[in-house]
Amino acid sequence: MDTPQVISTVQKKYILDLLKKGKRIDGRQFLQFRDVKINADIIPKAEGSAEAYLGESFIITGIKYEIGAPFPDSPDEGVATCMTEFIPFASPMFESGPPDIEAVEVARVVDRGIRHGDCIQYKELCIVPGEHVYILFVDMYVMNYAGNLIDTGTISAMTALLSTKLPKAKMEDGKVVWDGKYMTIPINQIPLSITFGKIEDYIFIDPILDEELVMDGKLSFASNEKGQIVSMQKSGEATWSEEDVVKCSKIAVQKLNELRNTLNLRQYTPKL
Numbered sequence: 001m002d003t004p005q006v007i008s009t010v011q012k013k014y015i016l017d018l019l020k021k022g023k024r025i026d027g028r029q030f031l032q033f034r035d036v037k038i039n040a041d042i043i044p045k046a047e048g049s050a051e052a053y054l055g056e057s058f059i060i061t062g063i064k065y066e067i068g069a070p071f072p073d074s075p076d077e078g079v080a081t082c083m084t085e086f087i088p089f090a091s092p093m094f095e096s097g098p099p100d101i102e103a104v105e106v107a108r109v110v111d112r113g114i115r116h117g118d119c120i121q122y123k124e125l126c127i128v129p130g131e132h133v134y135i136l137f138v139d140m141y142v143m144n145y146a147g148n149l150i151d152t153g154t155i156s157a158m159t160a161l162l163s164t165k166l167p168k169a170k171m172e173d174g175k176v177v178w179d180g181k182y183m184t185i186p187i188n189q190i191p192l193s194i195t196f197g198k199i200e201d202y203i204f205i206d207p208i209l210d211e212e213l214v215m216d217g218k219l220s221f222a223s224n225e226k227g228q229i230v231s232m233q234k235s236g237e238a239t240w241s242e243e244d245v246v247k248c249s250k251i252a253v254q255k256l257n258e259l260r261n262t263l264n265l266r267q268y269t270p271k272l
Helices: 002-018 101-117 149-162 209-214 242-263
Strands: 038-039 048-054 059-070 077-088 126-128 132-144 165-170 175-184 194-201 202-205 216-224 229-236
Touching: 002 077, 002 194, 002 202, 002 209, 038 101, 038 149, 048 149, 059 149, 077 101, 101 126, 101 149, 101 194, 101 216, 101 229, 126 165, 132 165, 149 194, 149 216, 175 216, 194 209, 194 242, 202 242, 216 242, 229 242
Parallel strands: 077 132
Antiparallel strands: 038 048, 048 059, 059 132, 126 132, 165 175, 194 202, 194 216, 216 229
């Protein structure tokens, strides 16, 4: 008999029994986020950095850059790319080696919200069209896995991006040189994400690890300050009806606006 499967079955029954009573295993309401804690500028040698806690989930993000060539289809735009690494000591389930499918999912979902959320103004990161642009590396490191890494990663990544100072570049004698000043990353909208878990017919936000291990699936939304849904991601085998998706999208916009106001992430933008 497979012991993890037995434990999972017992745990799922316990969690489901609580849900039927309108309760969750950690005492939260169905639509309640865990507490968020943020610290910015924690890595001296990074251009920007932040650590974000969502409950006990903990992710550190560092921002680095280089000057390089733009993509051929966007010659006057800078580039930003996200990466996630699951540090082995963050969970017994993580192993050393190349990113697995879950790490890739976290990076891509965080990246999608930023990319499609009218967030970074990429044209302002262009130095010489078709030749030189800023290329930003958003590197997220999972330090403790206690559930819902997508939302934790988004908070950490956005705080790090807002805290970033880049050396301002100019052209001199055909070379890219520093002009002696700094610039912040030009950010318009601040997208954040919210993840819904589903066990049978019960839907809740910000699943903790125990819930993630037994839930049937999850649905993540990202929205910006305009209240626009800018990305979605479905994982797992759960079936979501059209009514479920519409209802969750409305809750997502409301809850993310509340979270965004509470966090006030623009306070981490450096004064130059």
